[in-house]
Every structure is written in structure tokens, then in C-alpha cells.
Amino acid sequence: MTILHQLMILLLVSIVVRMLDIKQKYFPVLVVLALIGIGLSFIPIFSDFSVASDVLYEVFIPGLLFVSAYQFSAKAFKSNAPVIMTLATVGMLGTVFLLGIGIYYTSALIHPLAWNISLLLAAILVPTDPVSVVNILKQSNGVDEIANIVEGESxxxxxxxxxxxxxxxSMVETGGGFSILHFLQEFMIVSAGGVGVGLITGWILRKLLRFTSHPDYLVMLSVLTAYGSFLLAEYFGFSGVLATVISGIVLSFAFVKKETEIK
Structure with missing residues (x-):
């Protein structure tokens, strides 16, 4: 069975799960899909299924993140922007370093790891996708703001x-020692560059929306912006993920403004 056949089967499974709980009232779809994926891994026809890392990163990630970004409430992001951005930057940095320190000293008792390796492992473990938590919060009363902050930060x-x-x-691969100044400098450049590319591409899309409201053209422009911002940022050595997310958020604000003008 070719990888195309396997992907078609997985797509069919995704559609069936989505149809079973179209209103997502009973269980988070993503959790169910993850569990089904684990189950399918034990079936012989999927034993040789593999997807290259660059396909996941360059094909799936930009589209998924862009959709999540422009569907996120522009009003909710605007009112909680300081908290969301602080948690997603300073909070993430602090958590990675604290976890890295914990891994470094804990591993010394069992199997000592270098500081760079400990920090690399922390950077892998820290990011979360709290889909279940957000789903529960949205169904609760009086915690919409918390749900928006958690979802936006994620x-x-x-x-x-x-x-x-x-x-x-890159520090691990080059074998060099860890430098906090070099790390922070690179972090600021790559992040700011990604945000800048996202703002520019989102602004261009926002201007183009003035010329058309046809659904087909909107879809084409959205796809072009999602992948264009990602590839452009990556080409210049910036964060393609941040560029895609920021361009999606700009699009969300553009849709809100367009709806206000129509009314």
C-alpha cells in the first residue's frame, strides 16, 4: 500500500470522527484522532507509514496554525494581548530555563547530560497544546477570559x-558552549523577524481584501498568505511559524473590520 493510500485512509478516518461529534460536545476531536492514530500504528498496513519531517513542518504546520490564528477572536486577543504575549515569550523562556536546570541536575543522579542537551530537551517538552483544557474551560461559566488567554498563548x-x-x-550540533547573550540575541532576531514578516504579509492581504469579497478569491489569498509568509520568513532565517500566526491574527482583525463596515 502506497503512502497516498494510507493518507486517504487517515483522511477518511478524520472525516468520520468529525461527523460523529460535529458540535464537539462530547469529546475533543484532536484527542480522539490521536488515540485512533495510536491504534492504527498496530495495524500491519500502517507499519511502514512514515512522513518526512520537512513535509510536516512545511506543509501541515503553516496551514493548521494560520487557520487557528485567524479563527481566534480578534476582540479576545486585543483585550488579552499583553498577558498572552508575555506568557508566550518571557513565560516560555523562563519555563524552558527552569526545566532545563531541573533536567540537568536530576540527570546527574542517573545519567549526566550536558547543559545544552538538558536545555534542548526542555525546549521540546515545554510547548503544550491544551485542547482538552480549553474545551472544558469554554463549557464552564465565567472563565471565558481564562480560556482565551490559554488558547492564545498556546x-x-x-x-x-x-x-x-x-x-x-544549532549550539549542540556545532559543539559550542552555551552563551546566554548569544541565545537571547538570536531569539530576538529570529522572533522579531518572523513577527515583522507576518505583519507585512498580513497587511498586504488586508489591503487586497478591499478589492474582493468573493469566497474563492479569499480562500486563494489566505492560502497564499499562510504559506507565503512562512516560506518568506524561513528564507531570511526568521521564524516561519511566528510569521504565519501573526499574519493569521492580522487577517482576523481585517475580517472584523470588514464585517463592521458592512453593517
Whole structure:
């Protein structure tokens, strides 16, 4: 069975799960898909299934993150932006370093790990996707703001965590020692560059929306912006993930403004 056949089967499974709980009232779809994926791994026809890392990173990630970003409430992001951005940057940095320190000293008791390796492992473990938590919070009363903060932070921390992972990985591969100044400098450049590319591409898309409201053209422009911002940022050595997320957030604000003008 070719990888195309396997992907078609997985797509069919995804559609069936989505149809079983279309309103997502009973269980989080992503959790169910993950469990089904684990179950399918034990079936012989999927034993040789593999997807290259660059396919996951360059094909699936930009589209998924862009959709999540522009579907996120522009009003909720605007009112909670300081908290969300602080948690996704300073919070992520602090958590990675604290966990890295914990891994470093804990591993010394069993199997000593170098500081760079400990920090690299922390950068892998820290990012979260709290889909179940957000789902529960949204169904609870009086905690909408908390749910928005958690969801917004989760959306942005994908970008910051990949930036941290990439920087630490380069230090490990080159065999050089860890430098906090070099780390912070690289983090600021890569992150700011990604945000800048996202703002520019999002602004261009926002201007183009003035010329058309046809659904087909909107889809094409959205796809072009999602992958264009990602590839452009990666080409210049910036964070493609942050560029995609920021361009999606700009699009969310553009849709809100367009709906306000129509009304």
C-alpha cells in the first residue's frame, strides 16, 4: 500500500470522527484522532507509514496554525494581548530555563547530560497544546477570559518554542558552549523577524481584501498568505511559524473590520 493510500485512509478516518461529534460536545476531536492514530500504528498496513519531517513542518504546520490564528477572536486577543504575549515569550523562556536546570541536575543522579542537551530537551517538552483544557474551560461559566488567554498563548508558544529549539539545537550540533547573550540575541532576531514578516504579509492581504469579497478569491489569498509568509520568513532565517500566526491574527482583525463596515 502506497503512502497516498494510507493518507486517504487517515483522511477518511478524520472525516468520520468529525461527523460523529460535529458540535464537539462530547469529546475533543484532536484527542480522539490521536488515540485512533495510536491504534492504527498496530495495524500491519500502517507499519511502514512514515512522513518526512520537512513535509510536516512545511506543509501541515503553516496551514493548521494560520487557520487557528485567524479563527481566534480578534476582540479576545486585543483585550488579552499583553498577558498572552508575555506568557508566550518571557513565560516560555523562563519555563524552558527552569526545566532545563531541573533536567540537568536530576540527570546527574542517573545519567549526566550536558547543559545544552538538558536545555534542548526542555525546549521540546515545554510547548503544550491544551485542547482538552480549553474545551472544558469554554463549557464552564465565567472563565471565558481564562480560556482565551490559554488558547492564545498556546497558539503563539508554538513559534517561540521552535525558535528556542532551533537555536539550542544549532549550539549542540556545532559543539559550542552555551552563551546566554548569544541565545537571547538570536531569539530576538529570529522572533522579531518572523513577527515583522507576518505583519507585512498580513497587511498586504488586508489591503487586497478591499478589492474582493468573493469566497474563492479569499480562500486563494489566505492560502497564499499562510504559506507565503512562512516560506518568506524561513528564507531570511526568521521564524516561519511566528510569521504565519501573526499574519493569521492580522487577517482576523481585517475580517472584523470588514464585517463592521458592512453593517
Amino acid at each position: 497558539m503563539l508558544n508554538d513559534g517561540t518554542s521552535i525558535v528556542m529549539f532551533t537555536i539550542v539545537l
